[in-house]
Amino acid sequence: MVQVLICCFCSPTFFNLKRKTITTSSSSSSTLHSLLLLSRFQQQQPPNTKTFSTSSSSSSSLSLSSYPAHPLRRPPFSHVRVEMTNSPPGTAKALPDDTKRVNLVVCFGEMLIDFVPTVGGVSLAEAPAFKKAPGGAPANVAVGISRLGGKSAFIGKVGEDEFGYMLADILKQNNVDNSGVRFDPNARTALAFVTLRADGEREFMFFRNPSADMLLCESELNLGLLKEASIFHYGSISLIDEPCKSTHLAAMEIAKKNGTILSYDPNLRLPLWPSPEAAREGIMSIWDQADIIKISEDEITFLTGGDDPYDDNVVLTKLFHPNLKLLLVTEGSDGCRYYTKVIGIRF
16 A cells, blocks of 8 residues: 655744645545645654755645545545655655555544435425434544545544444444544434535534533543554534543643644534634634644634635734644635645655
């Protein structure tokens, strides 16, 4: 199997931020799935390492238009992993495609059942019927990484019910380590009804009063997975209610102490928060701890109080913090753009 990993070496001494655009026909979520697998970041540049900077201008475009529309399938191209060595500036050593390096991505948060209308373009009230589908953004990322050839695990809680067992089994079927899944005998697996209306607006209805994912306790964390992880990925929904909020923060602290890269997708769901102000405060409360952040254009507007999501100065001054290695902005069917420090890439 060809490894599809790109190593990005970011030294804390360099702050000349770079902006690049990736054009792709895949969905927004596929960009995160791909780049979590394709990116391997280091906390600190190794000694005697030369920085390899791309010669592309800020307006250059890397075309990935051949990437399939389905967010969980393997891309029809391969990349080589770049090892930066003590060689002349502007050079990089590409390791053979068969080089094996396993990096575990541990995803934390909600896993639930989505009910979607059997026909498109209708409101929830207009839907003639619904079909169930496994959901939950962190769980989707875990499955996506596994299907792309990576190694992933999931930590979260579901109900001790048929839906909970079904979701845990789906993880196993997709080669995701589910040893971090816990089952609650007193709470049900979360349910969500979701649709994309004809006017382009999404509509959600959640059943979590409380659901099992909200009740994960720190004592139930799989510490082995957290200590093994190369990347710890999470959202913001697990920050809304206790005891899951404290468990989330504890898991982040454990991962960070073990040198794990922290990856954050806020995944704004306003109906789940007490108020927009609470959502903004909760999402930003852990912002500065992340090494990788993925946000959408709508989330930029929300978090900045209505600023233009296409304004680079807005993104860099209000959202790019000093310790951040990579900031991804998804743009729907137009792909994504990303902001980073010095970056070394070889294709």
